[in-house]
Amino acid sequence: xxxxxxxxxxxxxxxxxxxxxxxxxxxxxxxxxxxxxxxxxxxxxxxxxxxxxxxxxxxxxxxxxxxxxxxxxxxxxxxxxxxxxxxxxxxxxxxxxxxxxxxxxxxxxxxxxxxxxxxxxxxxxxxxxxxxxxxxxxxxxxxxxxxxxxxxxxxxxxxxxxxxxxxxxxxxxxxxxxxxxxxxxxxxxxxxxxxxxxxxxxxxxxxxxxx
Amino acid sequence: xxxxxxxxxxxxxxxxxxxxxxxxxxxxxxxxxxxxxxxxxxxxxxxxxxxxxxxxxxxxxxxxxxxxxxxxxxxxxxxxxxxxxxxxxxxxxxxxxxxxxxxxxxxxxxxxxxxxxxxxxxxxxxxxxxxxxxxxxxxxxxxxxxxxxxxxxxxxxxxxxxxxxxxxxxxxxxxxxxxxxxxxxxxxxxxxxxxxxxxxxxxxxxxxxxxxxxxxxxxxxxxxxxxxxxxxxxxxxxxxxxxxxxxxxxxxxxxxxxxxxxxxxxxxxxxxxxxxx
Numbered sequence: 001x002x003x004x005x006x007x008x009x010x011x012x013x014x015x016x017x018x019x020x021x022x023x024x025x026x027x028x029x030x031x032x033x034x035x036x037x038x039x040x041x042x043x044x045x046x047x048x049x050x051x052x053x054x055x056x057x058x059x060x061x062x063x064x065x066x067x068x069x070x071x072x073x074x075x076x077x078x079x080x081x082x083x084x085x086x087x088x089x090x091x092x093x094x095x096x097x098x099x100x101x102x103x104x105x106x107x108x109x110x111x112x113x114x115x116x117x118x119x120x121x122x123x124x125x126x127x128x129x130x131x132x133x134x135x136x137x138x139x140x141x142x143x144x145x146x147x148x149x150x151x152x153x154x155x156x157x158x159x160x161x162x163x164x165x166x167x168x169x170x171x172x173x174x175x176x177x178x179x180x181x182x183x184x185x186x187x188x189x190x191x192x193x194x195x196x197x198x199x200x201x202x203x204x205x206x207x208x209x210x211x
Numbered sequence: 212x213x214x215x216x217x218x219x220x221x222x223x224x225x226x227x228x229x230x231x232x233x234x235x236x237x238x239x240x241x242x243x244x245x246x247x248x249x250x251x252x253x254x255x256x257x258x259x260x261x262x263x264x265x266x267x268x269x270x271x272x273x274x275x276x277x278x279x280x281x282x283x284x285x286x287x288x289x290x291x292x293x294x295x296x297x298x299x300x301x302x303x304x305x306x307x308x309x310x311x312x313x314x315x316x317x318x319x320x321x322x323x324x325x326x327x328x329x330x331x332x333x334x335x336x337x338x339x340x341x342x343x344x345x346x347x348x349x350x351x352x353x354x355x356x357x358x359x360x361x362x363x364x365x366x367x368x369x370x371x372x373x374x375x376x377x378x379x380x381x382x383x384x385x386x387x388x389x390x391x392x393x394x395x396x397x398x399x400x401x402x403x404x405x406x407x408x409x410x411x412x413x414x415x416x417x418x419x420x421x422x423x424x425x426x427x428x429x430x431x432x433x434x435x436x437x438x439x440x441x442x443x444x445x446x447x448x449x450x451x452x453x454x455x456x457x458x459x460x461x462x463x464x465x466x467x468x469x470x471x472x473x474x475x476x477x478x479x480x481x482x483x484x485x486x487x488x
Contacts, residue, residue: 180225185473195272199269202272206264
């Protein structure tokens with residue numbers, strides 16, 4: 001490849017009009033916060049990109065796993081919380097397992113997902129964010145998850161059914177549900193756990209509500 | 212021998228065949244399984260995605276219930292197994308207040324590792340009436356059972372062997388392959404169908420390249436992903452068996468075809484062609 005830097009003819013100064021992002025919108029605050037909460041040593045990352053190479057879905061991500069680490073180091077909070085990566089990460093733990101310096105990448109992404117869920121930022125992968133929320137709500141309601149109840153609750157969330165019909169996946173999913181019903185895999189009802197009251201109490205306590 | 216059994220939500224619904232086959236196999240092996248009383252969901256992906264506290268205390272309730280019974284837990288679902296172990300680790304760190312009395316000292320056993328113990332393998336070999344020696348299979352472990360090794364305790368996380376040992380004990384021809392613990396896409400199919408399809412189809416393609424006729428799994432979500440992706444029937448089906456379904460088939464002259472009806476990729480033609488059904 002032609003090297004423009006070593007060629008005095010084409011070498012240019014850095015464009016003074018280019019908008020440059022500040023390193024860290026709030027200094028080290030964001031890095032220190034995540035470092036403290038996850039217990040991960042971020043300075044151990046030397047950007048070898050092994051996490052990205054191990055990731056089975058890095059091709060679908062807007063920010064690659066190694067970029068996530070770098071962005072945290074730079075304190076680019078908004079970009080991280082607005083990314084689709086934090087929602088489509090499968091938590092398959094490949095990145096964590098193969099990191100030579102024991103940076104727990106999956107835990108960091110998981111932590112960012114929790115931060116995004118409790119922030120006012122609209123998640124980029126809304127359907128996945130809504131699904132997680134619905135799952136937890138159904139769990140609190142009955143103590144156990146029944147696939148039919150879960151999917152019914154999921155589809156009745158605002159926009160979900162509408163988007164599914166619009167992009168044509170609804171028809172396919174409906175057909176799949178019928179197949180599973182016929183095969184006896186989709187159970188229309190399931191017993192609730194007897195511990196549902198205990199779970200609800202614990203859940204409301206974690207949210208600071210006293211019941 | 213007596214063990215407490217934590218089935219998990221999938222085994223009540225989508226993977227009901229798995230649950231029944233586990234009970235049947237353990238009955239044949241003479242091991243008592245006692246379902247944890249009032250067990251509740253482990254929180255799965257949702258709890259650890261949204262609330263760290265919930266991801267610790269939800270499994271902790273089941274650990275507490277098993278401790279009350281005083282029996283080690285056997286866990287067939289990979290994710291439940293992973294979440295229970297994670298919760299146990301956090302309980303010992305004493306970071307969160309757990310509303311239930313729990314010490315975290317009970318052992319959580321992943322079902323395949325339990326069955327692959329030399330003593331149990333010996334027991335399995337004694338029970339076999341009809342070895343599956345004509346069946347060529349690959350074993351697929353998925354993610355949560357083996358990774359991260361710090362939590363699951365798998366030393367051979369790159370090339371796990373437990374399912375291979377069990378399937379080989381049942382007489383099947385186990386083929387070695389490189390996709391044992393490559394992710395199948397997990398629950399992402401809910402929002403991004405194309406990701407789960409690309410990952411699962413690659414695993415099926417590699418199965419055929421390895422020369423296997425079926426995949427042996429132990430995770431209910433892996434099974435449904437790999438099974439459901441074959442719903443269009445564009446290619447000859449690659450049946451996805453739970454390990455206990457195969458064991459039961461080899462233990463019994465007449466397996467239970469009722470379980471096989473629940474599969475999307477129909478295993479009956481393959482088993483009939485091999486003279487196993």
